[in-house]
Amino acid sequence: MEQEHSEPVPAEQVAALRRFNRYFTRRIGALDDHYLGQDRPLGEARLLFEIESGDAESGDGVSLRELRSRLGLDAGYLSRMAKTLEAQGVVRVSVDPDDNRLRRVALTAAGRVEIKEQNRRANALAAGLLDTLSEPQRTELTRAMATAQRLLRLAAITVALVDGAAQDARACLDAYAADIGARFPEGFDKSDLVRPREVTGDAGAFFVAYEEGRPMACGALRTLEPGVGEIRHVWVHPDARRLGLARRILAELERAAVAHGFDVVRLDTHAVLTEAQAMYRACGYTEIPAYVDHVYADHWFEKRLAGAR
Amino acid sequence: MEQEHSEPVPAEQVAALRRFNRYFTRRIGALDDHYLGQDRPLGEARLLFEIESGDAESGDGVSLRELRSRLGLDAGYLSRMAKTLEAQGVVRVSVDPDDNRLRRVALTAAGRVEIKEQNRRANALAAGLLDTLSEPQRTELTRAMATAQRLLRLAAITVALVDGAAQDARACLDAYAADIGARFPEGFDKSDLVRPREVTGDAGAFFVAYEEGRPMACGALRTLEPGVGEIRHVWVHPDARRLGLARRILAELERAAVAHGFDVVRLDTHAVLTEAQAMYRACGYTEIPAYVDHVYADHWFEKRLAGAR
DNA sequence: CGGAACCTTTGACTAAAGTCAAAGAAATAT
DNA sequence: ATATTTCTTTGACTTTAGTCAAAGGTTCCG
Structure with missing residues (x-):
């Protein structure tokens, strides 16, 4: 929760x-x-x-x-x-x-x-x-309604910690894999997804965001090495993008990381995911050298967690 | 209508x-x-x-x-x-x-x-x-809702041409008189209000704005001299201010003035009504010398109407 | 193959929401 | 003062919205 x-x-x-x-x-x-x-x-x-x-x-x-x-x-x-x-x-x-x-x-x-x-x-x-209404008034109204709707949607979405093997978790990961596979020139192999055990209990965490009961976003945290967590598979359903949901998932993952006793979290990302890179930078992540050799990774980021003991 | x-x-x-x-x-x-x-x-x-x-x-x-x-x-x-x-x-x-x-x-x-x-x-x-939501998001939401509500209210208000002797017209003028009377240091005498005949038929016009059936604003147009109209008693109920309703009444009055064949409309206003003066200026009115010696007037305005033949 | 789980239909209800018309009491108009 | 209008009450409905349980097919699982 x-x-x-x-x-x-x-x-x-x-x-x-x-x-x-x-x-x-x-x-x-x-x-x-x-x-x-x-x-x-x-x-x-x-x-x-x-x-x-x-x-x-x-x-x-x-x-x-x-x-x-x-x-x-x-x-x-x-x-x-x-x-x-x-x-x-x-x-x-x-x-x-x-x-x-x-x-x-x-x-x-x-x-x-x-x-x-x-x-x-x-x-x-x-x-x-x-x-x-006059045309400028109508434009203003339309804009205000869009803003209100975006924020109300975001407010109505709840993020829950779920078991990595749960159906909703797997459904999100499948959608993530399909999504990513279509965007990476080299495709994406599902065997690279986290295993349920890696993101459950002491090992890590898995969050799913629900809108009206439907899973609309996810994010995983696993142990990279003692004291270091890795964030993976941050994904948002196409219908729920541009709401600020990825940031919420990320914040949740960081909170979980602190709770797990990690001092630092790392993540990698692909060159084509430019919005994702911008978001990580905006959220306090700094680019670092490769910490692992992944087929799909071109950029690596790290964030030192403030709340960690 | x-x-x-x-x-x-x-x-x-x-x-x-x-x-x-x-x-x-x-x-x-x-x-x-x-x-x-x-x-x-x-x-x-x-x-x-x-x-x-x-x-x-x-x-x-x-x-x-x-x-x-x-x-x-x-x-x-x-x-x-x-x-x-x-x-x-x-x-x-x-x-x-x-x-x-x-x-x-x-x-x-x-x-x-x-x-x-x-x-x-x-x-x-x-x-x-x-x-x-985060605090900035909540602030943004609150602001967007306020904007939407203001514009939706304005959109739901209808302006109707009514007889100057109609009950709603007199009710508005009474409220106007009470309102003005409380703001002018010298008070306000009801005998200075327009007579029903002055704002009816060929002589002039009287508009009332209704929100959910309640009269919430008014404005009068009367004949000052041939070809010249005078706008008087533009008033908005305290609960309906800051919606942009006065401008709508004004626009309606100007339309009526054109229909009445006036080339120009004039109006006077009191020194304490600074918002009103700002509105008239913003709506294309220019200050002119006194065209009539009213007890309550300190500023006089005029606007040449574009649509007039 | 047999039982459990699932999906829909049917019968038998209930409560809420609303309509219509008659009638009585009070106020207003003539 | 009498007729008309206004406001409320009452009785007698109807429709909508919904609940619950039994029963009959299908599919799934072991």
Whole structure:
């Protein structure tokens, strides 16, 4: 688990968040949800929307199972709603070809028309709201919302210490390997990934960042030699980049390193990962000569840890 | 009614607003509403909250009538909910002393305790969210939310041409007079306000800005001499200042002046209203010699209108 | 192969949220 | 003073949203 930081949140900032939350949900948020549902109960509208976005992602339909977990609905309730939507002709329910227990739900043409119309209305509503503002004001608003959203996302992400053999850990490492493999001219061999044992217990640490339950970033710490830790596999999901998440993972790893009694941490990185190098420098890492001969490494960094005894 | 501006809203800005709206209402807004209701159905929780805020405003309770219009509830539904809350001991319902048809609802001590506890939880939740951010990030978030809120408020305000004798117009002018009277060392005499006839039809115009149905700002245009209009009584409610509303009223008045065939508009202002003077200058007004001998005027401005024939 | 785990459907409920209309009491308009 | 309007209450609904458990197919695992 994450260590708690000592500085308390100023009451004024808490009040500002609540004030904004109240204003936004009462005034603006209502725009979408209320008027948008039109003739459809909210539950059905939400379901339809979720089917649409799942459908768009994966091509041919979403399974009831996935909808259930995404919307947190009761199986019976969902089953009935799906049936209602099918009776109305907006979705088609079929048996999953790969697993006959599952049902896949996909939009029909009529369903797509309805979604499109809903989107048209929502856009018109939003445009109507923005219309009274001048262009510079709209630009300012857009920028402010983007900033707020970025920071709120970051705030909602939690970083957890997990076992190096845990499924989420391996999933992150697989994604990391695939990602890196595509960027390195020489590819990447999975056998170079840390072994679960290296990053567990006294030997090291493995952190995974979760956004709404999904693993979105990771980072590993292992023992290089007595008193020296090595940071490896700092990776952030493409959808969660530019939030400042890598820095948080790094900070977590450094805290863990201090807790493990390391005085110094080292890491290596590849020439093509220029953003990563910039980040390490900005976080207090200094370039050092090669401490190990890795196939994939061109640059080596080190940081002396302040908190170490 | 407001003239529509010609420039259309860029699709990217509409998408940004909708993206933010979706993210915020699903993720953050849920924080408050869901968990906050605790043991209470949402409808009751909302009602209790509305009673609290109405109570805090006006001292001794809110009428059912007002609650009904604020929350948009059915009379029967509201009556029953109020009764439920009374049975639970969190509110007290009494007959309005001034109008025996009305019922006033006020929180009991137990009700106040519950609200307080709810606030405590909501604050803890918000603080927990902000806690993961660093201080500079929190400051940035707070600033971004304040900007977004200011602009969204401004966007939600509509400016309408109203009859100078309309109730909202007179209410604004009364507030204006009281406001000005308190700021001018010599006070202010209501007989100096424009007459309804001066600002109606061909003679002039009167605009009122509405936020959620409440009049929040006004401005008048009258005929000074043929081809010359005079702008008077530009006023913004204290709760709506620093939004840029005065500029919008001014722009509306100028548009009306062009439509009335005025080539130029003039206005006078008092020495103590320094912000107003700065605004007029920033909006293209230039200082001129006195064009009329008003008791309350120290500075006179004029603007030649571009759109005039 | 047999049992455990999984996914969905169905039946039988409940609580919340809301609608509609009739009726009574009080205030306002004529 | 009488009619009309306003505000609330009450009874009699309906729809939405959701829960729980039993049961019937499928797939997975040993």
